[in-house]
Amino acid sequence: MTFEVVRTDLLIGGQWRAGSDSRRIAVLDPATGSEMASVAAGTPTDAAAACDAAAVAQASWAATAPRVRSEVLRSCWQIMVDHTEELAELITREHGKPLGDAAGEVAYAAEFFRWNAEEAVRIHGSLSVAPLGNNRILVHHPPVGVVVMVTPWNFPAAMITRKLAPALAAGNAVVIKPPKETPLTALRVADLLQQAGVPNGLINVVPTLDSGSWFDAAVDHKATRMVSFTGSTEIGRVLLRRCADRVLKVVMELGGNAPFIVFDDADVDAAVEGAMVAKMRHSAETCTAANRFYAEAGVAGEFTSKLAAAMSGIKVGNGLESGVTCGPMINAAAIDTIDSLVQAAVGEGASAVVGGSKLDTPGFFYRPTVLADVDPGADITRHEIFGPVAPVITFTDTATMIDQANDTEMGLTAYVYTRDLAKGLSVSERIQAGMIGLNRGAVSDPAAPFGGMKQSGLGREGASEGIYEFCETQYIAASW
Numbered sequence: 001m002t003f004e005v006v007r008t009d010l011l012i013g014g015q016w017r018a019g020s021d022s023r024r025i026a027v028l029d030p031a032t033g034s035e036m037a038s039v040a041a042g043t044p045t046d047a048a049a050a051c052d053a054a055a056v057a058q059a060s061w062a063a064t065a066p067r068v069r070s071e072v073l074r075s076c077w078q079i080m081v082d083h084t085e086e087l088a089e090l091i092t093r094e095h096g097k098p099l100g101d102a103a104g105e106v107a108y109a110a111e112f113f114r115w116n117a118e119e120a121v122r123i124h125g126s127l128s129v130a131p132l133g134n135n136r137i138l139v140h141h142p143p144v145g146v147v148v149m150v151t152p153w154n155f156p157a158a159m160i161t162r163k164l165a166p167a168l169a170a171g172n173a174v175v176i177k178p179p180k181e182t183p184l185t186a187l188r189v190a191d192l193l194q195q196a197g198v199p200n201g202l203i204n205v206v207p208t209l210d211s212g213s214w215f216d217a218a219v220d221h222k223a224t225r226m227v228s229f230t231g232s233t234e235i236g237r238v239l240l241r242r243c244a245d246r247v248l249k250v251v252m253e254l255g256g257n258a259p260f261i262v263f264d265d266a267d268v269d270a271a272v273e274g275a276m277v278a279k280m281r282h283s284a285e286t287c288t289a290a291n292r293f294y295a296e297a298g299v300a301g302e303f304t305s306k307l308a309a310a311m312s313g314i315k316v317g318n319g320l321e322s323g324v325t326c327g328p329m330i331n332a333a334a335i336d337t338i339d340s341l342v343q344a345a346v347g348e349g350a351s352a353v354v355g356g357s358k359l360d361t362p363g364f365f366y367r368p369t370v371l372a373d374v375d376p377g378a379d380i381t382r383h384e385i386f387g388p389v390a391p392v393i394t395f396t397d398t399a400t401m402i403d404q405a406n407d408t409e410m411g412l413t414a415y416v417y418t419r420d421l422a423k424g425l426s427v428s429e430r431i432q433a434g435m436i437g438l439n440r441g442a443v444s445d446p447a448a449p450f451g452g453m454k455q456s457g458l459g460r461e462g463a464s465e466g467i468y469e470f471c472e473t474q475y476i477a478a479s480w
């Protein structure tokens with residue numbers, strides 16, 4: 001692909017303009033560590049200008065017929081699908097994930113538009129008679145207004161569209177701060193969506209080098225009524241505190257620490273296949289990733305050795321190369337964090353059955369790793385690894401294992417493998433997580449409510465729940 005098609009300025013009010021910051025944001029190729037492009041950097045002034053533009057555009061968009069909004073969203077789906085190859089390559093170049101995963105991400109990202117095109121015409125209210133019979137209670141759901149979106153680098157397209165599509169469907173306008181690691185995909189997607197017919201000013205994209213002051217300006221803008229964030233729990237807490245100053249509506253998709261549970265009666269081959277998806281999709285950099293594997297004693301040996309064999313079969317390398325199934329991690333700091341967790345686990349008595357170290361090559365590569373004999377209390381079980389490392393813990397007692405699986409402030413995803421459906425459902429209900437994969441290694445679906453319990457988040461994205469997050473509730477007490 002040629003980068004010439006990618007606009008690298010800020011998108012504000014439908015215009016591409018230079019950033020007010022004299023610096024530019026260097027985008028690194030994680031497969032080599034070298035700079036591959038740069039984009040304009042926005043300042044608080046640019047963030048405020050984007051909120052101004054969004055406020056103007058939102059008023060007329062909210063007054064547009066739902067069917068018209070729906071058709072614009074459908075065109076957004078189509079244009080993304082038509083540009084799958086180009087977008088996938090762009091994602092691979094700036095994020096590093098293998099091309100197959102990147103194409104899967106484009107399909108996933110586009111699907112949020114198709115799903116929400118169908119939802120835009122189904123935002124329902126209600127009408128009831130007050131219990132005393134003296135008036136009617138009329139409930140409807142107007143849009144929130146201007147929504148600020150702060151998105152992560154692990155899904156450069158899909159974590160934008162999962163928020164953007166329902167926000168637009170409900171009649172809102174948005175100001176997006178993409179991550180400095182992957183701004184190119186954000187800018188290209190916004191450009192395509194404008195070409196698909198999204199009116200000027202509804203989508204504003206302002207990358208920045210100064211996230212804190214950018215966010216302050218966006219939150220303090222009087223038109224801003226909501227913040228939707230995907231990222232770490234640590235940053236989510238900071239943003240939540242800041243949003244409290246203006247009592248803004250929030251949706252927070254935060255960190256995970258998913259247990260992956262394999263019972264003695266599971267189909268072990270299916271569990272290994274599911275484990276590889278739950279652990280390794282998108283180069284293991286997902287917040288839904290299986291983070292701790294609990295294998296019951298009767299299958300622990302077989303599961304661990306088959307998982308190790310599958311992990312050894314992974315080809316690590318530049319995601320653009322054919323056959324590569326695990327790309328580089330996002331940066332050098334990520335590699336250091338992963339390696340320090342692995343070395344600490346080994347220090348606590350675990351053994352690395354495969355992998356256990358970084359690759360000694362340019363770029364940010366880590367060997368797919370399986371750790372056996374991990375102590376249930378080991379430090380690695382308490383941290384989101386965000387890398388290709390699978391710590392396996394053997395368990396004998398289900399109740400104790402469930403206590404250990406729940407002994408975390410995170411509650412995003414969990415995976416359960418058993419041939420006994422009743423057991424699978426009852427264990428699923430006892431796990432404190434917003435999403436459970438029962439005999440499945442993937443839970444993400446635009447038609448399902450994505451989100452976490454406990455400190456993994458607030459609110460849901462996707463499904464019909466996702467669109468109501470971007471709506472207010474107004475009730476009219478009416479007599480007639």
Ligand code: SIN
Pocket residue numbers: 154155159230253285286287288444
């Ligand atoms: C995430 O990692 O934030 C999202 C993962 C997904 O949608 O599958």
